[in-house]
Amino acid sequence: MSSRWIAIGDVHGCADELEDLLALLSPVEGDRVVLLGDLVNRGPASHRVVQLARREGFLGLMGNHEHRLLAYRRDPREDLLKRYDYATLGQLTEEDWAYLGTLRATLEPPVGPFVLVHGGFLPGIPWREQSLEQVCRTKWVHPPGAPEGADPVHWSDLWRGPERVLYGHTPGPEVRVSAHALGLDTACVYGGKLTACLLPGMELVQVPARRCYVA
Numbered sequence: 001m002s003s004r005w006i007a008i009g010d011v012h013g014c015a016d017e018l019e020d021l022l023a024l025l026s027p028v029e030g031d032r033v034v035l036l037g038d039l040v041n042r043g044p045a046s047h048r049v050v051q052l053a054r055r056e057g058f059l060g061l062m063g064n065h066e067h068r069l070l071a072y073r074r075d076p077r078e079d080l081l082k083r084y085d086y087a088t089l090g091q092l093t094e095e096d097w098a099y100l101g102t103l104r105a106t107l108e109p110p111v112g113p114f115v116l117v118h119g120g121f122l123p124g125i126p127w128r129e130q131s132l133e134q135v136c137r138t139k140w141v142h143p144p145g146a147p148e149g150a151d152p153v154h155w156s157d158l159w160r161g162p163e164r165v166l167y168g169h170t171p172g173p174e175v176r177v178s179a180h181a182l183g184l185d186t187a188c189v190y191g192g193k194l195t196a197c198l199l200p201g202m203e204l205v206q207v208p209a210r211r212c213y214v215a
């Protein structure tokens with residue numbers, strides 16, 4: 001069997017569910033697991049998630065949560081922080097921080113025209129030219145030429161490919177399907193599901209959250 005690329009949506013500290021999902025997937029030698037960012041925060045076990053990722057050699061994308069925490073590490077100004085950052089700051093070890101430093105903006109697995117990113121891409125600008133700060137946050141955007149005051153639309157609805165983009169960051173009860181993009185943040189930390197997508201076939205594997213971790 002040829003190796004699989006396994007993309008996993010936002011874990012947000014849900015270590016139990018990540019273990020449940022990995023038990024279903026049973027990765028073997030040669031498979032590559034990619035976490036789509038926002039490994040930490042909101043859920044109960046940010047350290048366990050990062051520890052698992054580094055021990056298993058998972059690749060990871062930079063989420064807006066990791067991006068903010070790393071910015072605080074470089075310049076410890078409390079005004080950078082959100083309230084749920086404090087619990088994570090109390091959990092992460094030096095090894096965890098070193099792993100977060102390896103997270104990348106995008107990843108192109110060598111199994112087809114796919115691009116993985118945490119947030120998304122702005123319309124009208126080549127995706128390779130978009131900054132890390134941008135792509136780990138993109139969600140709702142105004143289409144180029146939209147009238148002043150028009151409602152924003154989700155970036156994925158404007159994405160025309162040709163690459164298929166797998167992304168997280170926009171939680172929903174089900175995967176978010178558009179013509180050339182697939183959103184894999186199925187709101188595990190809010191009591192939804194944790195979703196993996198297997199490339200190149202794009203099969204989905206999901207586990208339910210054990211509970212809702214956000215009041």
Ligand SMILES: [Mn+2]
Nearest residue numbers: 038063064169
């Ligand atoms: Mn996010």
